[in-house]
Amino acid sequence: MPLPEKALIAQIRRLAESARQGQAGKSVRPTPAVLAGIGDDCAVLRLPAGNDSLITTDFTLEGTHFRRNWHPPEVVGHRSLVRGLSDIAAMGGEPLAAFLSLALPRNLPQAWVERFMRGLLRLAEKFSVTLAGGDTSESPSGILADIIVVGTAPKDKAVLRSGAHPGDRIFVSGELGGSAAALVEMRSRPRSKLDPRDYPRHFYPEPRVELGRILREKRLATAMIDLSDGLSTDLAHICEESRVGAEIESTLIPRARVGKPRREVDPDLARHGGEDYELLFTAPPGKRIPAKIAGVPLTPIGQITRRRKIFLCSAEGTRSELAQHGWEHFRR
C-alpha cells in the first residue's frame, strides 16, 4: 500500500530516529552537529569551527541508475548514499549529515520504502552520518532519489581535482571494473538474479572515506576524484581541472575479480566502467605511497604529463590516446 506524503515523512523520521537510537544505544537526541533535523523548514547544523564545509548532491533514478528487478531495495538505498559519501571521501573529508529527497510513484509498496531506508540508514550509521532532512513528493513516474551529503575538512585542506602537476604519479585504490561487470552480466541475462556476494563492488560498494582522510592528513595526494564515471572519464576530469595530461600503463590497471568462480574483468571494463567508488589520486614524484592504506591496496598506474592529452601505453610499448567512453556508454 502506498503512503500519502505526510505518512511517508513520519515513517522516514521514525526510521531515521530509531537508527540513531541504535547508534547511541539510548534516548534520541540530535547529534552535536545536527541541532534540528526532519520536521522543520530547514535542518540546522552546527559545523565544526575553523573548518570548511563540503556539500555534494547525487541523483539515484529508477531506469537510469538502477532497475527494480535487478537491484533489491536495500541495495538501492545503500548505493544512493555511497554516491555522496564517496564524493566526500574524494575531498579527504569527514561526512556529517545526509539529506534525502525522495519521490515515489503512487503504487509503490510500503515494504519497498522500508527496505530502501534500511539499506541507506545501515550505511549512514556505519559512518556516523545523521539523516537530517530532505523532501518527499509523489513521483509522476518511477522512484526518484536525490542524496545530499554534508561533510567537513580543515580550512583550505580539502583535496581538489585541480592540484595535479606534471611528473606526479597516478594511483588508484582497490580494483576496477567490478561494478560494470555486474551490469554487463545482468544485461546479457536479464531474467536471472545475480548473487550480490559475487559482485560486491556493484551491490554494496564501500566508500573510501578513511583512505581519503588519511591521504589528505598525510598530504600524500595533490589531486583526487572518486571513480564514479569510470577511470578514463574521471582521469580526464582531473586533467581538465589541473590543465595537464596523463600517461597510463595499460597492464598496471588493477582489474576486479568477479562472479563464481572468480575471474578477472575485461580490460575495457576496468578502463571505462563506472560506479566502483574507488579513489583516483595523484602524488608528488618524491613521496612514498604505501602499498595499502586503511586496508585498501593502492596501485600506481601512470603519471601526469605537461602535454594535455591522455595516453594509454601497452606492454609492447605502443601508445594510443585513451578515449573517454565513459560510463554513460556502458550504462545504456
Place this chain on the structure above:
Amino acid sequence: MPLPEKALIAQIRRLAESARQGQAGKSVRPTPAVLAGIGDDCAVLRLPAGNDSLITTDFTLEGTHFRRNWHPPEVVGHRSLVRGLSDIAAMGGEPLAAFLSLALPRNLPQAWVERFMRGLLRLAEKFSVTLAGGDTSESPSGILADIIVVGTAPKDKAVLRSGAHPGDRIFVSGELGGSAAALVEMRSRPRSKLDPRDYPRHFYPEPRVELGRILREKRLATAMIDLSDGLSTDLAHICEESRVGAEIESTLIPRARVGKPRREVDPDLARHGGEDYELLFTAPPGKRIPAKIAGVPLTPIGQITRRRKIFLCSAEGTRSELAQHGWEHFRR
C-alpha cells in the same frame, strides 16, 4: 537538440559563471562563502564563523509541481529556487548558496534548459546566492529538479516551528490563495495561457527573506513556517511541532486578488491552497507587530491555544474544526 551530460554541466557552469560576472561586474572568482564550486566532487563552502548552517532540499518535478504547457521555463526555474529560499526565510536565515540536481529527458530542447537556468539564476542574483554545484543526469521520464539551498543564522537564533506557546497571536504575511487560484483557472481552461502578471504569486512568487530575517532579528516570532502546503496544513505543522492548538478567525484571513479584472479568491483557496510562499508566524501576546515589515503587510488571524486542535471561527460566532485539506488535494 538535447545535450549529453558533460555538455550540460559545461553549459550550467558557464551560465552560472556569467550570472556571477554580471553580479560582480568583473572577473569571475568564487564568492567568499564558496571556495570551490561546480567542477569538483564537492563544493567547498566557508560559512561565517559563530553561525549555524541551514540546509533545505526541494523537488520540482514535471507533472507533480509544474506542467510544461502551463509554466514557461523561466517560471519553472524561478519557482524551483523560491521553494528553497522560502524555507531559509522561514527560519529567519540568510541564503548563501544553492545546488541544483537536474535530470532531463533525452528529447528536451536546449533552449528549455537555457530559459530555465535564466529564471533560476536571475532570482539567485537578486538574493546574492551562488549556484555552487549539483548533479546532472538523464531522466527516464520528465524534467526532474531538486534544489538545495544553504543559508546561515546566528547561533541558536534560527526560528523553529516548535516555539509557539498558548496565547501567542498568529500572523500571516501578504495574501493567500493567489497561487492556487492560477491552478484552478488553468485546470478549468487547460488550453488557454494565463498572463503571469494576472497571477504573480503563482508564476513569480517572492520569497520573504528580508521579512523573515527582520522577524528573527527583532525577536518578534516564536515559531515560523512558510506557506508552501497551504495555511491549514502548515498551521498544523506548527501546532504539531509546538504541541499546541489554534483558533483562526475565518474573516481575517487575507485573500489574494487575482485575474483581470482583479477579484478576491475563494475563501477555501486562501485556507488550503499552497505555494504562496508567504510566512506564517506566532508572536508573544505583548509584542507589538507592525502592520508592514519590508513592505509586506502582516495580518493577525488568530491565536495559539493549549487544546491541541485547530478551529476556524466564523463571523457569526460558530466554530468548526479546520480540516487539513492540504495542497495535495488541490494540486491533482
